């Protein structure tokens with residue numbers, strides 16, 4: 001890997017911003033660039049850099065994959081509206097669920113999302129907009145894990161030998177590749193992003209599909225979405241790095257009203273971590289865990305079991321897919 005990390009302690013954030021803004025402006029010239037804003041820290045920071053470099057010549061899209069959290073598209077559009085950045089929502093739910101139909105293998109699911117995202121949805125957007133550049137927030141950890149073969153992060157292309165210009169018809173610009181999350185948050189703060197955005201816990205590119213074991217269907221995503229809302233509401237006051245709900249593939253025997261209820265299992269994960277490279281499960285109070293189990297099993301239809309992950313990364317990883 002020939003990219004060198006810039007650690008937070010060595011980062012001169014303002015110089016970094018000025019340099020990246022100049023690089024983007026230089027690369028795009030008087031053309032236009034597009035970017036996909038997911039509302040995660042990385043894509044939000046990239047949007048701000050692109051906006052500073054190109055103004056309205058940066059077209060930002062929120063791709064509604066059907067895999068996002070509750071009300072996420074509207075929330076992101078509203079946050080960026082406050083910053084003077086216009087974001088257009090593209091409804092691509094059908095395309096993503098079609099591509100994921102019948103797939104259960106994690107890497108195949110990731111590959112299906114990559115192809116749908118970059119080829120189908122973005123290929124068309126790039127063509128329609130006349131843009132030749134896609135700006136994206138790939139970070140140092142994404143590249144490291146993909147190159148090491150841990151997971152194929154859905155946004156990694158060049159490092160896997162994919163020539164985007166040849167395959168998809170556009171060049172990808174990745175201004176954050178030298179940084180990990182803490183440094184990216186600092187850049188976000190200085191670009192004027194709201195604290196609610198730059199301090200958000202990380203959220204993976206494949207979104208809730210990274211948290212559904214087995215086939216990703218609208219119904220199964222909806223179930224994990226409901227559990228996610230509950231987990232995020234309960235754990236947002238912790239100092240944890242990231243917290244999430246996972247839907248398992250296997251069903252288990254439970255009981256309700258004195259009768260057998262063969263139902264679904266939700267796993268909760270909550271991580272202490274600096275940069276997602278390694279992590280330890282947060283020692284949450286037992287009362288919090290019990291409350292989560294009660295709320296999830298009583299409000300998310302079909303769930304009869306809630307578990308908490310107690311395994312460190314490694315050998316676990318933060319997401320399950």
Ligand code: XMP
Nearest residue numbers: 151153154202203204205206276317318319
């Ligand atoms: P893992 O699961 O590999 O996750 O321990 C490390 C960090 O990366 C996030 N993650 C992703 N982010 N695209 C992304 O942009 C992906 O495909 C992806 N997979 C995992 C994860 O949420 C964690 O913060």
